[in-house]
Amino acid sequence: MLNAREASVKALYDIHKDSLYSQNAIKDYDENISKLEDRNLFRELVYGVLENQIFLDYVIKNLSKIKFKKIHPMILEILRIGLYQLFFSDRIPESAAVNESVKLAKIYGHKGSIGFVNGILRNANRRKDEFLTIELDDSNEKLSVRYSHPIHLVEMWVEQYGKDFTIELLKANNTSPKLNVRVNTLKNDKDTLAKNLEEQGLDVSTCKIAKDCLILNNPNRITETK
Known part of the structure; x- marks a missing residue:
């Protein structure tokens, strides 16, 4: 089984190397992640990197002493997910973003890759406001x-x-949209459906605009619900 960060690195590598559609890459690795919270993080990292890739690559190019095209593809994906966590994910501690990326560099790189990843991520974190200010x-x-x-x-x-x-x-x-679902009131009512989905691990909230509507904040594997 893979953890969320390693799966995201592999999925992004496949997307960029083989021009694989993101939904197909996610499907390939999603089945190898056991915990729901890890699957949610996996999807967030893949989509988050793709949505912010121009910015993430700009940071790498500014901080790397190695030419961008010469960075090993797997190390490049590790840097991207690490930077995404530092810049755009409030729920992930900065130390975890750096340390987990370094662990991946140990697996997919060589000794020099470890210091390279650690140095870029820590430098980027120190200069975060400089890169983000508009x-x-x-x-x-x-x-x-x-x-x-x-x-x-x-x-x-x-x-x-x-x-x-x-x-x-x-x-x-750049804001991630929520999934809105309409309740089939001929077969169910909104409260019962919300309770059922929550019992299956989904984060559900009520739509304030439409009467018979629910908002799924983490619609991972929604097609597998009962």
Whole structure:
């Protein structure tokens, strides 16, 4: 069995090396993760890295003494998931993000890889505010990097909507959506269905807009529920 971080490194490697669709890569490794919370973290890391890859690679390029194209692919994925945890995951302690990434470097790299991964992640953590801070007078290129959106899209939005609105749009576009499900009231009621899903390990909340609707905050393996 794999833990969430190792599975995410393998899945991302397959996605980038073989141009595998993310949902197929996730399906390949999801079955090898036993705990629900680990499967949730696995999915968060894979999708989080893909959604923020322009920014994560920018940080690596700025901190690495090795040319980006010469970094071993597995070590590159380890750096990406480590940086994602440091910059974008509030629930993961910084020490865990660094230490678990170093453990993976010991498995998939050589002796030099360990210090390389440790050094970049600790340096990035010290300079976190510097990388994340965005000002209104920043260039479109910096907005493109910070929010991992193609530069041509950022330029188009700034021209059409202005920079203030574009920044809010970029932030919103990087927010993970919740899964909303409509309750079939001919077969069930909302409270009973919510209780049933919670008993199967899902985090359920009530939709405030639609009457017969539930929000699934961690819809992992929803198709396997009864």
